[in-house]
Each structure stands twice: as structure tokens, then as C-alpha cells.
Amino acid sequence: xxxxxxxxxxxxxxxxxxxxxxxxxxxxxMRDKVIALWVSFVRESSYKRVGDxxxxxxxxxxxxxxxxxQVTVNSIHLANTTRDFWKIDCDRDALIAAAxxxxxxxxxxxxxxxxxxxxxxKALLHAQLAGVRCLEYGLPAKVAHxxxxxxxxxxxxxxxxxxxxxxxxxxxxxxxxxxxxxxxGKATHLEFQKRFFQLD
Numbered sequence: 364x365x366x367x368x369x370x371x372x373x374x375x376x377x378x379x380x381x382x383x384x385x386x387x388x389x390x391x392x393m394r395d396k397v398i399a400l401w402v403s404f405v406r407e408s409s410y411k412r413v414g415d416x417x418x419x420x421x422x423x424x425x426x427x428x429x430x431x432x433q434v435t436v437n438s439i440h441l442a443n444t445t446r447d448f449w450k451i452d453c454d455r456d457a458l459i460a461a462a463x464x465x466x467x468x469x470x471x472x473x474x475x476x477x478x479x480x481x482x483x484x485k486a487l488l489h490a491q492l493a494g495v496r497c498l499e500y501g502l503p504a505k506v507a508h509x510x511x512x513x514x515x516x517x518x519x520x521x522x523x524x525x526x527x528x529x530x531x532x533x534x535x536x537x538x539x540x541x542x543x544x545x546x547x548g549k550a551t552h553l554e555f556q557k558r559f560f561q562l563d
Contacts, residue, residue, distance in 0.1 A: 367499060370402040378402060381413045381428040384435040388459050396500045397463050403496065404470035409481075416470050417478040425543055427469055435462040437535035445531070458528040460502055461509035465536065468493035489514045517552060 370378070378401045379385055388394045401413065410416045417423045418430030438458050446452045471492065472484030483492070494511025498504065509529045515522045516533055524530045541551040 368399060368403050368406065370399050374398075374402045374405070377412060378405075382431060382435075382463060384432055384439075384459065385463060387435075387439070388456050388463075390456050393456055393460055393502065396502050397460050400464055400493075400496055400500045400502070401467055403500075404467050404493075408470035409474040410470060413470070416473055417476070418466065418469070419540065419543065420473075420478050422543065422547055422549075423477055427466060430539060431463060431466060433539045434465065434532070434536045435459060437538055438462040438531050441531045441535055442528075451527070453527045453531065454505070457503055457505050457509075457526075458531060461506045461513075461528065461532055462535065464493055464497055464502070464506065464510050465490065465513045465532065466493070467510075468496070 375398055378398045382401070385394055385397055388397065405411075405413065408416065412428075413431070414426045414428040416427040418425045418427045439455075439462075442453050442455065442458055466489075468490055469478075472481060472487070472489060473479065474481050490510055490513060494507045497507035497510050505526055505528070508525060509532055512522050512529065513532060513536060516537055522529075524533075537552050541553065544551045
């Protein structure tokens with residue numbers, strides 16, 4: 364368990380500047396918790412800011428701040444079209460908070476300009492620490508659940524969704540990642556060349 368930190372005003376401004384979608388969370392309390400969570404990872408990392416960390420291994424031109432913002436905006440668009448076309452709404456604050464935090468632990472799972480795995484990154488599955496930290500910082504269990512399980516995506520692993528917001532976040536993330544994988548000539552999640560697993 365980490366010690367919950369209180370960010371400085373400069374740290375708050377830095378995170379807000381890099382991740383402006385934080386201001387789309389309607390709850391001021393939840394906004395503050397998301398910011399503090401990010402600050403905690405920045406402090407523990409080898410990077411000075413979120414944008415210094417790469418989002419995808421072996422693809423250093425795509426930074427973590429940009430990926431986080433794209434996944435968050437993708438999530439919001441999917442939630443909006445689901446609401447507008449079918450009158451199905453979701454917990455917007457939980458969705459946005461989870462989208463913003465889903466890859467936060469990459470700050471300590473990776474290091475250096477090429478995003479080599481740290482000892483922590485080798486020891487833990489991606490996002491496990493971020494999920495725990497969501498709870499430590501007082502974010503809802505639903506947010507921690509989505510952050511923790513978001514890496515377990517088709518086709519290699521399947522998780523039975525517990526929340527509509529998890530379905531939205533999963534596909535928002537895959538859309539962001541697979542687009543870049545395709546552009547860079549890497550295999551996408553649409554190429555079923557991986558073994559299947561099931562987690563409930």
C-alpha cells in the first residue's frame with residue numbers, strides 16, 4: 364500500500380495541463396482523487412511528466428498522455444452515441460475516471476525513452492497496481508474494477524463484463540491501440556493468432 368499524497372498546486376496544474384479531460388468529471392472530489400493518483404505515479408516514476416512515458420512498447424512516438432486522452436475521448440463518444448441513439452446512459456464520472464486512470468501505472472511499469480519494463484513492470488501484470496491505487500485514493504470500486512481488468516481484452520483473454528462502462532472502456536482502448544498498431548504494421552486485436560482464455 365502506498366501512502367496517499369497531497370499534490371502541490373504545481374503538480375495539479377501539470378496533470379490538468381496534460382490531461383484536460385479530468386475537468387469533464389462532474390464530481391470535484393473524484394477529479395481531485397484522479398489528479399492525486401496521477402501525481403503519485405509521476406513522483407514514483409523515472410519520468411518528469413506523463414507525456415514523457417511511452418504508451419505502447421516499441422512505439423516511442425506515441426506518448427502516454429496522448430493515449431490516455433484519446434481513450435477518454437473515445438469512451439465519451441461511445442457513451443454519447445449509445446445514449447443518443449438508444450437512450451441508454453451510463454455512469455459518466457466512473458467511465459471518465461477509469462479511462463483517465465486505466466494506464467496510470469505504466470509510469471512505474473516502464474522506464475526510459477523506449478519504455479523498457481521496470482522490475483515492478485516485470486513482477487506485476489499491467490494495471491494491477493493502478494487498480495489497487497484507485498481504491499487507495501478513494502475512487503469507487505467500479506473504477507478500480509475497470510482499471511484492473513481492462514488489459515484482459517479479446518481475442519487473447521475474455522472477461523465477462525460486470526458494468527456497461529467496462530464494455531465502453533474496453534472498446535475505446537482497443538480502437539485507440541489497434542489504429543496505431545495497424546499504421547505501424549503490427550498485429551491488431553482483429554488478427555486471431557492468439558490462444559483463448561476465460562476469466563469470470
